[in-house]
Amino acid sequence: MRLALPRWTATLAVKAAVFITVMCCALAALLGVLVHVQVTNQTVGQARDLALSRLTDATAAFEAGDSLRPDAGVDPEGLPEPLRELAAAGERGTMVAEHRGRPTMWAAGPADGGRALAVAVDYGQQARTIQGLDSAILWSSGLAIGATLMVGAFAVTRVTGRLHQTARVARRITAGDLDARVNDPLTKESSSPQDEVAAVAAALDSMASSLQGKLLSEQRFTADVAHELRTPLTGLHAAAELLPAGRPTELVRDRVAALRTLTEDLLEISRLDTGRERLEVDTEELGALAERVVRASGTDTEVRVVRDARVETDRRRLERVLGNLIANAHWHGRPAVVLTVDGPVVTVRDHGDGYPDYLVVHGPQRFRTEGGAKGHGLGLTIALGQTEVLGARLDFANAPDGGAVATLTLPQRGPGVPDGAV
Numbered sequence: 001m002r003l004a005l006p007r008w009t010a011t012l013a014v015k016a017a018v019f020i021t022v023m024c025c026a027l028a029a030l031l032g033v034l035v036h037v038q039v040t041n042q043t044v045g046q047a048r049d050l051a052l053s054r055l056t057d058a059t060a061a062f063e064a065g066d067s068l069r070p071d072a073g074v075d076p077e078g079l080p081e082p083l084r085e086l087a088a089a090g091e092r093g094t095m096v097a098e099h100r101g102r103p104t105m106w107a108a109g110p111a112d113g114g115r116a117l118a119v120a121v122d123y124g125q126q127a128r129t130i131q132g133l134d135s136a137i138l139w140s141s142g143l144a145i146g147a148t149l150m151v152g153a154f155a156v157t158r159v160t161g162r163l164h165q166t167a168r169v170a171r172r173i174t175a176g177d178l179d180a181r182v183n184d185p186l187t188k189e190s191s192s193p194q195d196e197v198a199a200v201a202a203a204l205d206s207m208a209s210s211l212q213g214k215l216l217s218e219q220r221f222t223a224d225v226a227h228e229l230r231t232p233l234t235g236l237h238a239a240a241e242l243l244p245a246g247r248p249t250e251l252v253r254d255r256v257a258a259l260r261t262l263t264e265d266l267l268e269i270s271r272l273d274t275g276r277e278r279l280e281v282d283t284e285e286l287g288a289l290a291e292r293v294v295r296a297s298g299t300d301t302e303v304r305v306v307r308d309a310r311v312e313t314d315r316r317r318l319e320r321v322l323g324n325l326i327a328n329a330h331w332h333g334r335p336a337v338v339l340t341v342d343g344p345v346v347t348v349r350d351h352g353d354g355y356p357d358y359l360v361v362h363g364p365q366r367f368r369t370e371g372g373a374k375g376h377g378l379g380l381t382i383a384l385g386q387t388e389v390l391g392a393r394l395d396f397a398n399a400p401d402g403g404a405v406a407t408l409t410l411p412q413r414g415p416g417v418p419d420g421a422v
Helices: 012-064 081-088 124-174 196-241 247-274 286-297 315-332 357-362 379-390
Strands: 072-074 093-099 102-110 116-122 281-285 301-307 310-314 337-342 345-349 393-398 404-409
Touching: 012 072, 012 093, 012 102, 012 116, 012 124, 081 093, 081 102, 081 116, 102 124, 124 196, 196 247, 247 379, 281 286, 281 315, 286 301, 286 315, 286 337, 301 315, 310 315, 310 379, 315 337, 315 345, 315 379, 315 404, 357 393, 379 393, 379 404
Parallel strands: 301 337
Antiparallel strands: 072 116, 093 102, 102 116, 281 310, 337 345, 345 404, 393 404
């Protein structure tokens, strides 16, 4: 099982802080150990040389029968047992041990009768020196780690702040705000070197500008084509009405009507693409509005009102959304088609083969249909665009037992009314 860590631990700032802290601690520990070992070896070596020198003097005095110094003696009290055994074996050696509550450097050598001649040298000053050195290493390492961590966190925070700004702009572009730009300061200074974050920001701004230009060109083309088609279609429709009755005339009128519907849909999409639609907000009974839409559609659609609700919305746009969902359910699905009102949530369900996988994952795409389905793929695209204008949410899914389910969730307090709305 993997350890579940909090989400904030995945941020780059936290990872950088942990990395800097670990590296500083490792470096401080390495330097501290090296300094400690070096100073300790030097201090112990000096104390050992002093103790051995005094042991040599004590040995000469003992062999000459002279009196020994106060710090020397034969088999003195407190002599460490390993050092006593070493001296009894005829060897000389040194050892640090506690004697009368103080650290002492012992030096011992052989004496007659298998005894040990030993010298005790006070080691307290050296021990305090090493202890003070260890304390200095610890607090200086902590201070260095803290200072490095602060400087590193400041530097990393500046980078991550720019990355967060780039991510926010990318999300705004994804949401449809094509005017959003990062405008990183480093991208405006051609003389100064650019880092990787500035390169990403510049690439994102360039991509947004290119995408905006292409989308605006597409929107203008769609609007221009639709506008140019309206005049000849109006004349064509009038001419079709003058044709004598018959099957050919019905076919012509049917195709002209379909072409006029397509043209009106294209005009509506072009208006939605501009993002400048205005709402006409009023209070509506959702159940009654749904029944009106079903009656106007002329379809055999069942209306179920589980829980009615009063919503503040644009009636015309909401009727357009529900009408398109009902038409799509009858056109591409199979009976029974059911419209359910449950508070501010309206669902439209059929019992056909369900939505295509691409539509459930990515949403409707204009002029795309699958499986030999009829139509131009604009109905759900228009419904989704009008839903966004209403400030609502439209979700597409397939029921477990078959059939397509479109769920429209209206805002509880009604959509915000843009400036200039009536």
